[in-house]
Each structure stands twice: as structure tokens, then as C-alpha cells.
Amino acid sequence: MIPLLYADKPKSGHALIPATEDMRLRRTVEIFGKCFYREMGFDSPPFEAEFVHYGGELNEAEVVLFDSQAPQATFPIAAGAAGLSIVNETRVLDWIWIHPFQRGKGLADIAWDDLEAAYGDAFQVRGPLSKAMRRFLEKRDVAPERWKRTR
Numbered sequence: 001m002i003p004l005l006y007a008d009k010p011k012s013g014h015a016l017i018p019a020t021e022d023m024r025l026r027r028t029v030e031i032f033g034k035c036f037y038r039e040m041g042f043d044s045p046p047f048e049a050e051f052v053h054y055g056g057e058l059n060e061a062e063v064v065l066f067d068s069q070a071p072q073a074t075f076p077i078a079a080g081a082a083g084l085s086i087v088n089e090t091r092v093l094d095w096i097w098i099h100p101f102q103r104g105k106g107l108a109d110i111a112w113d114d115l116e117a118a119y120g121d122a123f124q125v126r127g128p129l130s131k132a133m134r135r136f137l138e139k140r141d142v143a144p145e146r147w148k149r150t151r
Contacts, residue, residue, distance in 0.1 A: 016114035032081035036097035091123040
């Protein structure tokens with residue numbers, strides 16, 4: 001988890017911290033993206049902080065951080081991140097990662113509520129998904145057509 005001494009704490013009961021524009025926050029997202037790819041065994045991280053990719057292409061990913069919900073903290077403590085994109089004019093959650101110390105403590109539910117409030121309750125979820133993510137989506141009763149696709 002990473003203290004964000006320079007960021008505003010989300011209002012109580014919310015976790016979402018937009019990170020698309022601020023390079024310091026983008027670098028934190030990049031760190032969590034590296035944790036995600038190592039845990040999932042992918043070949044490369046899902047996000048890089050730079051606004052322009054190596055080939056000169058704009059990095060248009062929209063990224064967010066999740067506050068740990070530690071009630072005693074007066075500043076946000078980043079405990080996870082997510083990246084979203086637009087594919088065929090549809091918003092897609094490309095990846096999401098929550099620190100293992102924060103799993104099973106309700107942060108995923110708060111983060112999901114915030115994502116649906118920010119991006120609507122019809123965004124798609126890109127696979128492959130971990131068993132834990134599939135269980136989470138089933139528990140939340142997320143419509144299968146949003147996440148049970150082959151991509």
C-alpha cells in the first residue's frame with residue numbers, strides 16, 4: 001500500500017481516486033499494474049505511466065486508485081488500482097488489482113460501487129479473470145454478458 005500525501009481523501013464510504021491526469025498518481029497505478037501482472041502471470045504490465053508510449057502513440061487508458069478505507073488516516077492510502085479503456089465505443093474494465101492485505105475487507109465492494117457510479121453499470125469486464133474475480137462478479141450478481149465473453 002502506498003500513502004498519497006498529496007492527494008485528496010475520497011469522501012467517507014468511497015474509494016475511487018481518479019489518476020488519469022496526475023503523473024504521481026499514474027506512477028502509483030503503474031506499480032500496482034506490475035503487481036497485477038506478476039500475480040496473474042502475464043507477460044507484461046497492463047499500464048505504463050507515461051502519457052506517450054514508446055512508439056509515439058498516446059496512452060489513452062483511464063486509471064483510478066482505490067483508497068484503503070482506513071478510518072484513522074487523514075490522507076488516502078492507495079490499496080489498489082484499475083484501468084479502463086474504450087473498445088468499439090464501449091467502456092471496458094481491463095484490469096483491477098487490490099492489495100492482498102485489503103482483500104476480504106469490503107474494499108472490492110466499495111470500489112465496484114464507485115466504478116459503476118463513475119462509468120455506469122453496463123461497462124464490460126475484460127478477461128481472462130481469476131477465480132476470485134469470477135466469484136466476486138457472481139456474488140455481486142453482475143450480468144454474465146458483461147464478463148463471460150471470449151476476447
